[in-house]
Amino acid sequence: MKAVWYEEVGAARSVLKCGERQIPVPGVGEVLVRLHASGVNPSDVKARAGTRGGKSELPYPFVVPHSDGAGVVVEVGGGCRRVTPGNRVWICNGQWRRQYGTAAEYIAIDENYCFHLPDSVSFATGAALGIPALTACHATTGYGDLAGRAVLISGGAGNVGRLAIQFARRAGAFVIASGRGAADKEHIASAGANAFVDFTSTSFVGDVLAATHGRHIDHAVEVEFGANAEHLSELLSERATVVTYGSARVLRPDLPFYKFLFKGIRLQFLLVYLLTQSERFEAANRVIALLENGQLDVPIHSELGLVDCTVAHELIEDSGRKGAVVLRMAEAA
Numbered sequence: 001m002k003a004v005w006y007e008e009v010g011a012a013r014s015v016l017k018c019g020e021r022q023i024p025v026p027g028v029g030e031v032l033v034r035l036h037a038s039g040v041n042p043s044d045v046k047a048r049a050g051t052r053g054g055k056s057e058l059p060y061p062f063v064v065p066h067s068d069g070a071g072v073v074v075e076v077g078g079g080c081r082r083v084t085p086g087n088r089v090w091i092c093n094g095q096w097r098r099q100y101g102t103a104a105e106y107i108a109i110d111e112n113y114c115f116h117l118p119d120s121v122s123f124a125t126g127a128a129l130g131i132p133a134l135t136a137c138h139a140t141t142g143y144g145d146l147a148g149r150a151v152l153i154s155g156g157a158g159n160v161g162r163l164a165i166q167f168a169r170r171a172g173a174f175v176i177a178s179g180r181g182a183a184d185k186e187h188i189a190s191a192g193a194n195a196f197v198d199f200t201s202t203s204f205v206g207d208v209l210a211a212t213h214g215r216h217i218d219h220a221v222e223v224e225f226g227a228n229a230e231h232l233s234e235l236l237s238e239r240a241t242v243v244t245y246g247s248a249r250v251l252r253p254d255l256p257f258y259k260f261l262f263k264g265i266r267l268q269f270l271l272v273y274l275l276t277q278s279e280r281f282e283a284a285n286r287v288i289a290l291l292e293n294g295q296l297d298v299p300i301h302s303e304l305g306l307v308d309c310t311v312a313h314e315l316i317e318d319s320g321r322k323g324a325v326v327l328r329m330a331e332a333a
């Protein structure tokens with residue numbers, strides 16, 4: 001099969017290789033999926049660069065990158081119950097603690113990491129779901145009822161953020177989303193946010209409170225915790241929840257501890273790979289229900305070929321993208 005891999009961490013242009021690899025054999029509880037598309041996420045790019053979780057040593061002789069993908073099940077291993085050959089599926093956790101991710105024509109993967117892809121949904125969209133949609137869905141619906149609550153989505157033009165806006169609105173929240181400049185404002189408005197606030201504004205806290213008519217935030221979904229912790233400490237209501245899933249720009253955040261403490265803030269770190277099976281199924285089922293009703297907008301920024309994996313990684317490293325970056329497998333297009 002055609003696949004992309006790296007044997008050492010480093011810049012995409014230096015380490016990514018494209019060539020032939022053996023088609024994997026599904027083990028017990030695994031299915032073999034003929035991939036039609038592979039989604040590229042910041043986590044994949046950081047792993048390849050050697051900056052994910054500070055780990056720069058590869059645990060395998062080579063790694064086929066990417067966690068997310070979509071395709072058709074072609075074979076099932078022993079003991080599989082949920083998935084059968086011919087099923088269209090979207091995939092998560094492809095390369096989480098595993099050697100073989102989705103940047104290949106086939107993947108053998110635990111059937112519990114495969115979810116129904118409705119016929120009406122393209123493989124490219126399916127490959128854009130795993131990390132962003134499960135993170136967005138769990139961050140908004142996984143910690144209590146949001147109906148009537150004031151919810152701040154940080155980085156609402158990002159892949160996770162824009163989906164989080166949609167889940168929070170569906171849950172009945174009043175949603176304020178932050179972004180950078182006019183292009184983000186439009187992208188965020190089209191996802192259904194009630195209000196937009198520019199995170200580069202020097203009056204960010206006042207801008208948020210103006211948008212909520214003075215009401216404080218009950219639930220925050222935070223993409224850049226270190227950069228925004230101080231603002232959050234001002235904006236949160238007592239006993240509010242902060243679900244944070246990233247802090248790429250400030251790796252060792254200063255936490256205004258007593259401001260958080262005296263509001264009794266619930267601070268929740270979310271790592272999507274570590275959702276329990278029931279949390280993962282619950283989020284995936286919500287995603288599928290919205291997809292089936294045409295109610296989830298998942299923008300695609302670029303669709304490229306497998307051989308363009310380097311370009312795809314560099315696009316993810318750039319600022320200002322609007323939507324997912326997906327690789328299509330040529331023969332399956």
Ligand SMILES: NC(=O)c1ccc[n+]([C@@H]2O[C@H](COP(=O)([O-])OP(=O)(O)OC[C@H]3O[C@@H](n4cnc5c(N)ncnc54)[C@H](OP(=O)(O)O)[C@@H]3O)[C@@H](O)[C@H]2O)c1
Nearest residue numbers: 042155157158159160224227245246248270271272319320
């Ligand atoms: N823990 C987990 O399970 C998990 C899951 C998914 C993603 N992540 C991490 O979360 C981050 C975002 O992922 P993504 O796929 O959504 O990436 P993305 O599409 O690049 O979105 C990130 C967004 O955050 C914005 N941003 C930058 N600085 C900000 C700030 N100070 N305040 C608010 N927003 C800011 C960016 O704007 P500009 O482009 O204009 O800078 C961009 O719109 C990555 O670091 C990723 O590794 C973690």
